[in-house]
Amino acid sequence: MMKIIQYFLLLACGVTLCSCSSGPTSVVRVIDNPTANEIVIAIDGKELAIPANSKTKYTFEYGKHNLAYNNESFDFVVKPAKFSGKGFINPTQSNYMLHTIVYSTDNTSEEDYKKFYEETLHKIPIIFNGEEEEVELPVKVVNDIFIEDEHNKFDYSIDQKMPKEIHENIYKNQTYQDSRTKVYREKEYINFLKNEYSEFLNDEGGKLEISFPNKPIKLAEINQYAFPTINLEKIECDAGKKYLAETLDNWKQLYTLKGSDFASKYEELGGDKSNGNRPFARYKELCPKDTDRGNTDVQTVLQLDNFIRDTRDIHFYIIK
Structure with a gap:
């Protein structure tokens, strides 16, 4: 083992906090090319050349996007x-x-x-x-x-x-x-x-x-996020079936939105305005007799909870 740090006395300092007014509608990300050759990528069909050993900044509106490079492409969400x-x-x-x-x-x-x-x-x-x-x-x-x-x-x-x-x-x-x-x-x-x-x-x-x-x-x-398939016809609880159908439709609609429209809809579904509500908690409330965790359909509802939880704190994720 080799120490490579310098010892020093840590000094006290203050931290200045700032507040934001209206919420953002996009995320700026650096796209890096550390290779010895120029690369060309396509974002939502628009080509972007990045010279060798260089980087560029790109502004991504909230919503669904596509990235293509080297004859491969994938869809991803910015949120x-x-x-x-x-x-x-x-x-x-x-x-x-x-x-x-x-x-x-x-x-x-x-x-x-x-x-x-x-x-x-x-x-x-x-x-x-x-x-x-x-x-x-x-x-x-x-x-x-x-x-x-x-x-x-x-x-x-x-x-x-x-x-x-x-x-x-x-x-x-x-x-x-x-x-x-x-x-x-x-x-x-x-x-x-x-x-x-x-x-x-x-x-x-x-x-x-x-x-x-x-x-x-x-x-x-690559780890890709997707909603699990729910066979609504197998769910006997009508209130739960209706709620899950509406929930799935809302999330599908989310991926058609951009910018501030996406931000507002997302806050209602999985952000702060959702008050921490998750599909399983609501399903359990609507269908208390049908929430045995060994039930296949209930396990699927729990997967919805996991999807929302796993993507809550990241700006970018790849979708199927």
Whole structure:
């Protein structure tokens, strides 16, 4: 294990909060191309060229969209999120590295630091001079198309610098440790490793060739969100059947809307204005005698709950 942080005294600072007036109707995302060649993608049929080793910003209205690249395409939804976060789009499914650094006060013991540091380690494959090996580093390798901090938990995105120190409210002489995670493009991360981990990598001469295996999930195998199929005819409770039919129609209608219309409808169905209501709770209320959780149709209703829960805190998700 090698420490690469500088010890320092964390200073207290204040946090300024801001409030927003009217709600947003779109999300701006960086589309990154870290490859050595220009790429051309199509968003909703409109082609967009991104030069080699560059990025562009794109504004996505709330609603359903399509992205096509390299003779493949998929539909996805852009929506409000309960906890708005950072993210970017990786159409080439290139490798990005989420590297974690531990910060601590000067009075932190070696034992406490080591324990905290070891929690950040992952066993990852790296190719050294053509030979693949497994090493432990405080990094996670991702190559998703939508890289969102809700799923990957990073503090600093590409092109943001990792600070040498952080500021927290702590008592004088208090022992404190914390961590921050930054996203690196693969080439940039290799340079970072060579500069900061040369001793660990035994590369003091700088002659070691380093790369990472790139094994992205096939587009057809990417986690896609879809409503489960509900056979309404099998549901004997008329009130429950009517409610589920209306619920499914409302969600289908949602995907035909854009911008503020989408935002308003979504808030009623799955956002704050829904008051946390979920299909199963309402179904149970309407059909109390028909909510045995072993029942196939009830399990399907629970899947609706899971869909709403799993997509609540993300801006982008791929749909079937």
